[in-house]
Amino acid sequence: MDYREMFIESLSTLTLNKLRTGLAILGIVIGIGSVIALVSLGQASQKAVESQIQSLGSNLLTVMPGSSQEGGVRGAAGARTTLTYDDAKAIETSDAITTVKSVSPEYSGRAQAVAGRNNINTSVMGVTPLYAKVRKIDISSGNFINDRDVTAVSKVAVLGPTTAADLFGEDVNPVGRTVRINSQTLSVIGVTVSKGGSGFQNQDDIIYVPLTTVQKQLFGVNYLSTISLEAESEEVMTEAQNQVGYLLLQRHKLDDPLEADFSIFSQQDILDTASQVTGTFTTLLSGVAAISLLVGGIGIMNVMLVTVTERTREIGLRKALGAKKKVVITQFLTESVILTFTGGLFGIILGIFVSYLFSAFMSFAFVVSPKSILLAFAVSAAIGIVFGLYPARKAANLEPIEALRYE
């Protein structure tokens, strides 16, 4: 009996009970479909996070204050107030530092911004002109903060496009208008180009103010929350990290690098961490989907067992007429593999459709990797064999006399 005939015969047997066949397939459709959809959802969110982080600049180093430690109590990372504007200036001017192109000292806080009747709670970022260069910020109208604004402690502000729209309305150019933050009136001198991105860190919902103004007028602090550094190239990132580290240790009068009251991250570190997080997320989702696939497989086994019981007489007859064990096993395995393979095919279509919906409604990238499709095919065939084997063996091992007597 060749395989083509076996296939046709199995197909015609399966179409005899369409409802049962359909329900058995449905389990696999849902299983495979959810694996494809969830894996592609995970990959899409991973891509979204990566592109968002990469849009911040690729040879970027970030210096953050370390955690505070007073009397043995360790506070939150970044809570220390040891990083100053002078540190930033020292990095810029020191002869020991050869691999850093530009330095951007920053202080960020949150405040209520008011313009006319509108007010929003947004992030206020104290920056110097180099920030625009380091973070690749472009201006859509007006100007960014310049050196004079910083030295003169000017009360000016540059708005992110989301903030501008929230405060002044869509399609209104806010340049020349004023915005009140912490009882200070600042005049708007520019609006930045949208950097895109949504979710956990919207880079368009922000107000840039000269660093000195933020420190002295808005928040009354004399330290920085971060210093962003642009390295000469991606190759010297590690060297830049070391040079800046030693300089800051020296300036903070620390001998042991382990006692450092600051930490330096590269963009790659952040990217790695974020990828790891989304990777875990993807694995978790796939795990959940795999469980539904397992349940689908058990459904197939159940249906095949019922089929074997129902067809006991037929199996007995086939064996009496000369069907060898191998033939009976192959016949039942063909049936279960057809079930799971068809389920796999429809599951892939369902999964692609669902991930398309995700991408359309949640502004995610539409990612369906060929690898996951191939894997889904392989897995569905494997499920057919694994879960079909027991019922098939049961059928093949039936004694023909017993089977023929079965009512």
Added chain:
Amino acid sequence: METVALSDVSFEIKKGEFVAIMGPSGSGKSTLMHILGALDKPTAGKYLLDSANVVEMSDDELAEVRNKKIGFIFQSYNLLPRTSALKNVMLPMVYAGVGKEERRIRAEKYLEMVGLKDRFYHTSNQLSGGQQQRVAIARGLAMNPSILLADEPTGNIASVQAAEIMDIFQKLNGEGHTIIMITHEADIAGYAKRIIHIKDGRIAADGTNNRQRKI
């Protein structure tokens, strides 16, 4: 406690014979039929079919013997449901690996032989009991076996049709086919040339049927 179904049963059936094995229910004739059909192996003793000892064979070898040397005709026909007469007759040839064309030619030939020329594409449930049994006979002949083994072939069939089946048997026997028929009905056994009586697992009588019935 061991129940002995058959004991001291020894006989020889030659090529071309038409034998009826008779006995009341519980006499062991079903067990004998299973052994003759290579469906079961005796715990002791020998069964030589075309001088090969069936008792020593593996499951797959038994399957091959059943396929090539025995044509089964069951009391309840045992045709595949929802399958055409033609396909039912082709089934043993499928397992023997006979080519598609050859299968069809042979199936048509045997269906014609049993008088079902116009019923090739009827499925089992569209045929009467007698017609179903004739499909089963055609299926039994498909591999041109050494023995046609019929188990109560007329048990489920009205007497007029039963006579037709016996007519086919006698014709086939006339053409040289060896037929072994298990039955408990004396009038059906009357169509055979030789009758073996089984009682309590032993041969009670074995002799030529001097008053063979003819249609």
